[in-house]
Amino acid sequence: MKGAAVAVLGAARSGIALAELLAKNGARVLLSDIRGEHYLEYDVQPLRDMGVQLEFGGHSTQVLRAELICISPGLPLTIPILRQAAALKIPVLGELEVASWFVDAPVIAITGSNGKTTTTTLTAEILKQRYPNLLVGGNIGTPLAKLVQENPKPPAALLEVSSFQLETIANFHPRTAVIMNLSPNHLDRYPNYEAYVEAKLNILSNLTEADVLIYNDDDQYLAHRIGEAAPRKLPVSTRGNLSEGAYWKDKAIQIVSDGKRYNIPLSGTHIRGPHNRYNMTVAALLGILNEVPPEKIRQVIEKFPGIEHRLEFVREIDGVRFFNDSKATTVASLGYALQSFEEPIVLIAGGKDKGGDFSELNPLIKQQVRSVVLIGEAAGRMKNAWEGIIPLTEVADLEAAVNIAYQQSQPGDVVLLSPACSSFDMFPNYEARGRKFKDEVNLLAVKATGMTV
Amino acid sequence: MKKKYIDPYLLGTFFLLMLLGIIMVYSASAFYARQYKVDHLYFLKRHLAWLFLGLIAMGIAYSFPFKKLQGYTAIPLLFGVALLFYAGVILHGRWVFFGPIHFQAVDAAKFTLILFFADSISRKEKFMHRYADGLFPHLVYLMLFAGLVLLQPDFSSAFMLILIGVTMLFVAPVRIQHLLLTGAACIPPLIVVVLLSPYKMQRVMSFFHPEADLKGAGYQVYQSLVSLGTGGITGVGFARSTQKMFFLPEAHTDFIFAIIGEELGLFGTLLVITLFGIIVVRGISVALRTSDKFTMYLTVGIVVHFALYALINMMVTLRLVPATGLPLPFISYGGTALLFSCVYAGMLLRFANENPPGKKRRSSSRATVYSWRNTRGGKRPGSRTTRRKKR
Numbered sequence: 001m002k003g004a005a006v007a008v009l010g011a012a013r014s015g016i017a018l019a020e021l022l023a024k025n026g027a028r029v030l031l032s033d034i035r036g037e038h039y040l041e042y043d044v045q046p047l048r049d050m051g052v053q054l055e056f057g058g059h060s061t062q063v064l065r066a067e068l069i070c071i072s073p074g075l076p077l078t079i080p081i082l083r084q085a086a087a088l089k090i091p092v093l094g095e096l097e098v099a100s101w102f103v104d105a106p107v108i109a110i111t112g113s114n115g116k117t118t119t120t121t122l123t124a125e126i127l128k129q130r131y132p133n134l135l136v137g138g139n140i141g142t143p144l145a146k147l148v149q150e151n152p153k154p155p156a157a158l159l160e161v162s163s164f165q166l167e168t169i170a171n172f173h174p175r176t177a178v179i180m181n182l183s184p185n186h187l188d189r190y191p192n193y194e195a196y197v198e199a200k201l202n203i204l205s206n207l208t209e210a211d212v213l214i215y216n217d218d219d220q221y222l223a224h225r226i227g228e229a230a231p232r233k234l235p236v237s238t239r240g241n242l243s244e245g246a247y248w249k250d251k252a253i254q255i256v257s258d259g260k261r262y263n264i265p266l267s268g269t270h271i272r273g274p275h276n277r278y279n280m281t282v283a284a285l286l287g288i289l290n291e292v293p294p295e296k297i298r299q300v301i302e303k304f305p306g307i308e309h310r311l312e313f314v315r316e317i318d319g320v321r322f323f324n325d326s327k328a329t330t331v332a333s334l335g336y337a338l339q340s341f342e343e344p345i346v347l348i349a350g351g352k353d354k355g356g357d358f359s360e361l362n363p364l365i366k367q368q369v370r371s372v373v374l375i376g377e378a379a380g381r382m383k384n385a386w387e388g389i390i391p392l393t394e395v396a397d398l399e400a401a402v403n404i405a406y407q408q409s410q411p412g413d414v415v416l417l418s419p420a421c422s423s424f425d426m427f428p429n430y431e432a433r434g435r436k437f438k439d440e441v442n443l444l445a446v447k448a449t450g451m452t453v
Numbered sequence: 454m455k456k457k458y459i460d461p462y463l464l465g466t467f468f469l470l471m472l473l474g475i476i477m478v479y480s481a482s483a484f485y486a487r488q489y490k491v492d493h494l495y496f497l498k499r500h501l502a503w504l505f506l507g508l509i510a511m512g513i514a515y516s517f518p519f520k521k522l523q524g525y526t527a528i529p530l531l532f533g534v535a536l537l538f539y540a541g542v543i544l545h546g547r548w549v550f551f552g553p554i555h556f557q558a559v560d561a562a563k564f565t566l567i568l569f570f571a572d573s574i575s576r577k578e579k580f581m582h583r584y585a586d587g588l589f590p591h592l593v594y595l596m597l598f599a600g601l602v603l604l605q606p607d608f609s610s611a612f613m614l615i616l617i618g619v620t621m622l623f624v625a626p627v628r629i630q631h632l633l634l635t636g637a638a639c640i641p642p643l644i645v646v647v648l649l650s651p652y653k654m655q656r657v658m659s660f661f662h663p664e665a666d667l668k669g670a671g672y673q674v675y676q677s678l679v680s681l682g683t684g685g686i687t688g689v690g691f692a693r694s695t696q697k698m699f700f701l702p703e704a705h706t707d708f709i710f711a712i713i714g715e716e717l718g719l720f721g722t723l724l725v726i727t728l729f730g731i732i733v734v735r736g737i738s739v740a741l742r743t744s745d746k747f748t749m750y751l752t753v754g755i756v757v758h759f760a761l762y763a764l765i766n767m768m769v770t771l772r773l774v775p776a777t778g779l780p781l782p783f784i785s786y787g788g789t790a791l792l793f794s795c796v797y798a799g800m801l802l803r804f805a806n807e808n809p810p811g812k813k814r815r816s817s818s819r820a821t822v823y824s825w826r827n828t829r830g831g832k833r834p835g836s837r838t839t840r841r842k843k844r
Contacts, residue, residue, distance in 0.1 A: 442487050451692040453483035453493065 002026035007063040009033070009081070010072030011056075014095040016042055017145035018070055021099060023050045024149065030066065032059045064088060070098050073139075073164040076189060094168030096161060099144035105135070107157045107173070108286065111166065111203050112180025112216075114332050118271070119180060119279045120160040121307050122300070126287040129296045131155040139165065156290070164189070166202040173206040176289065177231070178214040178282060182222045183332040187355035197225065207231040214285060216278065217242065236285060238278050246285035248277045253284045262288055264298050271306045273340030309434035311340060314441045317448050319411030322441045325418035326434030331356035334420035335364055341416070344370040346409045348401045351421030351433075353378040358385035358420065365389055371408045373401045377425045397426070398433070402440040406448075460739075460805035466731045467798045470783035471504060473713075473725070478786045480692045481712045482705035496705055496786050503788035507795030514799030515806075519568075523747050526565075526572040533565030534597065541604035556789035559602050559610045563617070564793055566598055567754035570618060574625045575746035581625045588627045591618070592635060608653065609777040613761060620757045621750055660775035673708065676701040677770045681714035681722070688718030705786045707778055711770045722767075725784070729763040732756065736801055743808040752804050755797045758782075 004027045008019045011033035019031040030053045033040070037056045044054055055062065059081040063069060069085050069092045071077075077092065085092055100107065110120050117140055124136040131154070137147045138159035159174075163186065166172075182197055190196040207213060209230050216222055217235035226233070234257070235245040246255045252265040264284055271280070280301050287297040306312060307327075314322040325337050329351075338345065338361065347369050358381060365372070371391040374382050379394050386392060393408075395401050398417075405415045423433040446452050475497070482496035492498075522529075540549050540558035549558045570591065574581060581587040595618040602611040623632060647653045659670035667675050680696040683689060694715045697704035704712050713721045736756035740749045759782055766781040768774045780787045782794040 439488065442484070446484075446698070450690075452694055452698050453480055453692045 003028065004068065005066045006030070006068045006070060007032060007066035008070045008072075009059060009063065010075050011035075011040055011042075011044060011054075012072055012074065013042060014143035014145060015070075015072045016044065016047065017143040017149075018072075018095045018098060019047055019052050020050070021102065021145040021149055022070075023047070023052050025102070029053065030055065030062060032056075032063055034058055064090065066090065068093065068098075070095060071168060073162060077167065091170070092168060093170055094165050095143060095145055096138065096159070096165040097169040097172050099148055100172050102148045102152075103135070103144070103154075103157050104152075105154050105156050106175040107159060108176040108178070109138075109159050109161050109172075109174035109203060110178040110180065111161045111163070111200055112178070113183040113185045113200075113330065114336065115180040115275060115279045115282075116160045116162075117327070118276065118307055118310055119178070119282050120158060122279065122283040122304050123286045124158055125304060126283055126292055126297055126300045127156065127158060127290055129287075129300065130290055130292045134158060138162075161203065163196055163199040167199045169202055169205070171206060172203075174203070174211070176212045176214065176286070177203050177207060178286070179203065179216070179222060179226070180278075180282065181216045181219045181332075182225070183330065184356055185330045185332075185354065188353070201225060204229050204231075212289065214245075214282060217245070218278075234285065236278065236281050238274065238281065246281045246288075248281050253281050255285055255288050257285075257288060262294050264294050264301075266298065266301060269302055270304060272311065273336055275336035275339070309430060311337060312434070314438050315445060317406070317441070317445050319413075320406065320409045321414050323414060323416045323418075324434045324437050324441075325416060326423065326430045326437060328418040328420060329354070329422045329430060331358060331360055331420050334418045335361055337416060337418040338364045338368045341368065341414050344368070344410075344413050346370050346405045346413055346415045347372045348375065348398075348405050348415070348417045348437075349419050349421070350374040350379045350382055351376040351419040351423050352425040353381060354422055356420065358382050361420075362386065362389060370410075370413060373405050373408070375401050375426070376419070376421060378421045382420075398436055399440050402437065402444055406444055458806050458809040459802060460735055462731050463735045463798075463802055463805055466728045466735075467783070467802075470725075470728050473728075474784040474791075475500065475504070476691070477709055477713055477716075477784055478705055480694065480716060481697050481709050482786065483692075484698050485704070499788065500786050500791070503791045504795075507792045510792055511795040511799035511802075514796045515803045517799075517803070519751065519800065519803070520745065520747065522568060523572055523576075526569040529565040530569040530594075533562035533569075534601070537562045537598060537601035541601045545605065547605050547607055547610075556792070557787075559605075559607060559614070560789040560793045562598060562602070563610075563614060563758070564796065566594070566614065566618065567621070567751065567758070569594070570621050571747055571750035571754060574621060575750050578626060578746060581622075581627045584628075584631050588622065588631050588635075591622060595619075609779050612777075613765075613779065616761055617754055617757050621754050624750065624753050656775045660772070663772065673702055674769070674772045674776060677708050677711040678772060680708075680711035681770065684715040684718040684721070686719045688714070688716045688721055691716050706780060707766065707776070707785065708770055709785050710767050710781055713784075714770075725763075725781075726767070729759060729782075732801075733760050735805070738810065739801065739805045739808055742810060743804065745807075748804050748807065751800065755801055758797060759794075 006022050006027045007030045008015050009032050011031055015031060019029050023029045031047060032055045035056065048054060063081055064084060069090055071092060071094055073094060082092055110116050120140055124134060127134050133151065133154050135147050135151050135154035135157040137144050139162045140160045144159065179200065182200065184193050186196060187193065204226065207230055209232065211231040212234060213226065213229060213231040214234045214236060215226055217237040218239055235242055236247065238248040241247060242256065244256050246253060252263055255262040284297050284301065309324055309327040312324040314324050328334050328337055334349065345368050349372060365386055366389050369390050372386060374392060374394045375398060383392055383394065393404055395404055409415050417437045423430045427433040427436065478500045479497040483493040486495040487493045536549060536558045540546060547557050547559065548555045573591065577587060595615060599611040599614050602614060619632065647657060655670050659666060663671040663675060665671065676696060680694065680701055683696065694712050696715055697712055701708055701711060710725065713725060733756055736752055740752040743749050762779055762782050765774060765777060766779050769776050780790045783791065
């Protein structure tokens with residue numbers, strides 16, 4: 001790394017962390033962002049003090065003088081500067097790849113269309129019973145480049161990886177790879193579903209027979225696609241018995257590995273829904289593979305409160321329970337959410353259209369949902385898909401949606417924000433959308449009861 | 454312990470204040486806690502935990518034979534100084550951590566100072582009227598403590614320390630001229646300190662010209678007045694304050710009195726004032742009827758502590774003094790202050806128990822000393838002729 005000229009594109013959290021990491025390791029770094037300096041969310045002065053060169057307002061040709069270009073996951077490979085770089089044969093790699101060079105420990109990588117975050121967080125809790133210094137990150141929270149600086153010699157690394165990050169890997173070689181499932185997502189960034197799947201399956205590129213691949217056996221398309229991959233394959237299922245791998249049966253997780261059987265009964269968990277049974281099973285399997293005692297696994301899973309913005313219980317007002325599922329940015333996610341409740345649901349949905357097919361959910365909508373309140377760009381397409389099945393109301397913003405949903409609900413119902421879209425048309429990110437929802441619900445409680453507590 | 458006399462007024466008042474504290478901390482903090490700490494009970498839980506510790510401390514203080522400390526209070530004093538040194542010089546902050554527990558250094562130090570002053574003054578009563586070996590040493594201790602607190606920096610607490618110390622000294626038979634002169638000598642440096650600090654200047658300026666920056670420096674106190682005004686006579690109702698939702702910062706700490714005013718109205722605020730008034734009256738009653746000087750000075754210190762903190766906190770919310778950041782005892786959210794308030798409460802109850810009402814009133818020390826000097830024309834005690842103060 002010493003003396004190498006590296007250009008980092010994108011001065012968001014991962015870009016800044018990566019620039020910092022590279023500079024500390026002796027590289028000559030240029031951090032370039034298309035936005036002006038005022039638009040940045042994070043302070044770049046420490047980078048300047050370290051000698052990192054900064055440029056804003058566009059990517060200049062100086063970027064092309066680098067030996068290596070690193071990009072943040074948000075950047076598509078099709079932007080002009082990267083096309084030029086490709087023509088000049090300059091390697092373009094992602095933050096995940098480059099940061100992983102500095103990780104000197106076995107890596108567990110989790111990817112998939114849904115369930116990554118919950119599974120990664122739950123697995124982290126389980127693995128921390130064995131490795132208190134576990135490095136956890138990737139697509140979640142802190143970027144890998146930052147974590148590597150804070151925790152240079154972890155016993156193991158657990159990473160959530162997205163399809164975007166996997167597009168730009170080269171040598172990234174996890175010892176254990178997990179593919180949760182495959183379903184249409186990010187169709188606004190990929191030309192078609194096939195391209196998205198290809199990106200996801202990049203996780204397999206460097207795996208050998210010594211490595212382990214955990215995958216969802218119930219997802220036939222996925223099982224078909226991994227076909228002849230090299231690593232040792234451990235299927236996971238919620239449907240029935242398997243001779244090897246992990247499956248869910250009779251309120252317990254059964255794991256078969258290396259000829260040994262493990263049984264983890266679960267009496268009560270906070271997280272709900274059939275999809276979470278699957279998430280818990282994967283997490284338990286990862287625990288067993290890393291020698292965490294089954295009893296500890298059971299305790300951790302039963303105590304796990306779930307993650308914020310993922311079917312998160314907010315509060316109850318006059319018998320109506322409010323749930324924040326702002327992280328549901330795909331049609332599949334919404335599907336899982338709808339299957340997680342027995343009570344009638346008043347649904348708040350909509351946002352930035354990612355191109356999903358909403359009519360897939362029609363049977364579920366008809367069965368579970370009392371009425372829908374629509375917001376955002378995608379409201380029109382959702383209306384087309386669900387018109388006639390249940391009452392629809394289109395509103396201008398989330399505040400109005402919460403109030404109207406409450407009016408439409410009856411005691412015992414669930415009001416659910418599960419947009420099936422990303423948040424970027426109205427919010428900076430899904431967390432902001434979730435927080436706004438929670439704030440509005442709390443305000444609603446104040447208005448309904450008169451009490452300001 | 455002698456027969457079981459527990460001052461019912463004091464006990465009742467303390468428990469009422471604690472109860473009020475519990476419900477007001479919840480009401481003032483729940484909305485804020487939901488936004489920033491997810492759990493609406495966040496502050497309430499911590500308040501209750503500290504209160505629990507406080508009740509235990511109160512019990513310990515009640516049973517603790519304070520008289521045995523006489524002569525040895527220099528030891529806690531040293532701890533106090535060390536603690537303040539650690540906080541002010543090394544940590545440069547208000548809080549000191551012992552493992553998971555953090556508490557405010559100045560509260561503990563204040564306790565040791567009150568103990569020491571009570572001990573030292575009561576033993577030196579006979580020559581407190583002299584400057585050199587009576588008043589001056591005490592002033593030095595006081596300035597040392599206050600100075601260390603100023604390093605944290607904590608201007609308001611230092612000021613309170615000085616006030617408490619000076620009041621204890623005032624009750625002692627020092628010559629008023631000495632006190633006044635020393636006080637006057639301190640004012641110029643004080644003014645200089647305030648002038649030199651832009652932050653303090655801003656507070657003072659904001660106090661004198663509140664309209665100048667209602668959105669910035671004057672905001673909090675303005676909102677406090679809005680709260681008190683909104684409450685009117687009966688208040689908007691418990692848990693119905695709207696000011697605490699978006700408008701009044703520090704609603705559960707320094708400005709909780711304003712929320713009491715908003716939710717419980719004039720009834721609520723007068724109740725708080727009355728409760729502290731009862732503490733003062735009953736406390737002074739104990740001080741007047743005890744024959745033990747050590748106890749008397751301790752009681753004075755404690756009463757002054759409660760009275761001054763309550764008074765200044767309330768006056769800040771009423772915009773009668775510039776904002777200080779001092780808590781309302783028993784009611785404001787703040788662990789260390791609550792803990793020590795309970796300790797002081799236990800001590801007061803103990804002293805009330807040791808000196809049940811009905812004993813003859815003892816005349817003041819000041820009268821005693823004046824009478825010595827008048828009969829002998831000198832400073833020697835000789836045979837004491839105590840003179841009843843004329844009513």
